[in-house]
Amino acid sequence: MSNNNLIKGSLQTIILKLLEENERMYGYEITQKVKELTAGEIKITEGALYPALHKLEADGLLTTEIEQVDNRVRKYYSLTKGGQKEVDNKMAELQGFVENLQRILNPTWNPGLT
Amino acid sequence: MSNNNLIKGSLQTIILKLLEENERMYGYEITQKVKELTAGEIKITEGALYPALHKLEADGLLTTEIEQVDNRVRKYYSLTKGGQKEVDNKMAELQGFVENLQRILNPTWNPGLT
DNA sequence: ATTATATACATAAGAAATTTATGCATACAA
């Protein structure tokens, strides 16, 4: 994940959320999407992405379909029902953590502000 | 750090920021402060905290003073000049990361909103 | 007495998530 040593542990959440929005995606597509959304500031490395995808699949949160496109193999991932539930859990967990972080780091910050 | 596998790498930022606000603190005090600020949701473990403090000191960002209080030893930490600069760097880095995370996870979110 | 909890430091073994490096394979441009 680029030069950021921050927020290890959010990769699963990123994958799940992107798949909630996009129905199905393949690995390389995810790396490009993240790069695009963050103006190149966050780069997901293959060494982090593929093991994460395999784990989510092993945990029953994702399913795969393999397709041939232009003589190249693509492995599409999509959310299972369990995966769809897990998106909300992970998002709530992450949001809660970020709020706690704000309470620690930003003394003037108030969670009720709009 | 409690049951949160999220945000590994933010501990240094937390330590530096708390020391910017409090002039000087000792290890146990830091764990209690974080617990208090987050209503017990984030608990910094000793096994994470002390090695982190030692590393920050070794890197020249913190200095220490040992004192006896009620027959117990306390090791007070405070920011060096280098440490004071590093607070801003780490905070900017973390804020930038959180913004990028929002761009990925919250499609309707706009960084310019007030 | 002695057990538990709180304060206060520290280190070591193990687990988890990542980076870095490497490998295979196709397509296209220089």
Added chain:
DNA sequence: TTGTATGCATAAATTTCTTATGTATATAAT
């Protein structure tokens, strides 16, 4: 034939953390 892009994958090493353990003092509970 060299480099870049696409597309998958795994292994070694590193970082960062959890869990467990150890030392020590003080106080409250059993």
